[in-house]
Amino acid sequence: MTLILAATSTNAPEMSVILFAGIILFVTAGYALACWVRPFTLCSRCDGTGTSADRGLTDRLRHRRPVRPRAPRGRRDCPRCRGTGLRLRIGRRLHNHFARLHRNSRR
Numbered sequence: 001m002t003l004i005l006a007a008t009s010t011n012a013p014e015m016s017v018i019l020f021a022g023i024i025l026f027v028t029a030g031y032a033l034a035c036w037v038r039p040f041t042l043c044s045r046c047d048g049t050g051t052s053a054d055r056g057l058t059d060r061l062r063h064r065r066p067v068r069p070r071a072p073r074g075r076r077d078c079p080r081c082r083g084t085g086l087r088l089r090i091g092r093r094l095h096n097h098f099a100r101l102h103r104n105s106r107r
C-alpha cells in the first residue's frame with residue numbers, strides 16, 4: 001500500500017504535465033474545428049450589424065432609452081469589417097496565411 005502511494009506521488013507531477021498538455025491539445029483541436037466549421041464570427045466592434053455602433057451605444061448608455069439601430073444620419077459602415085458584420089477568426093486567418101505561404105513556396 002505504501003509502495004503504491006509512493007509511486008503515485010512521484011508520478012503525480014509528470015501526470016499533471018501530461019494532463020495539462022492534453023487539455024491544451026484538446027482546446028486547440030476544438031478551436032481549430034470551430035475555425036474549420038465556422039470561419040467567420042461576428043464583428044466585435046459592431047456586433048454583426050455592419051454599421052458603426054459607437055454612437056448608438058453611447059446614446060443608449062447616456063439616455064437609457066432605445067435608439068433606432070439604423071438611423072439614416074450618422075450611419076456608416078463599420079471600419080473594422082467594412083459593413084459586412086463578419087470577421088475572420090484569428091485561427092482561420094493564421095491558417096489562410098500559412099496555406100498561402102505553402103502554396104507560394106511550391107512554385
Ligand SMILES: [Zn+2]
Pocket residue numbers: 043044045046047048050051078079080081082083085086
Ligand atoms: Zn464591424
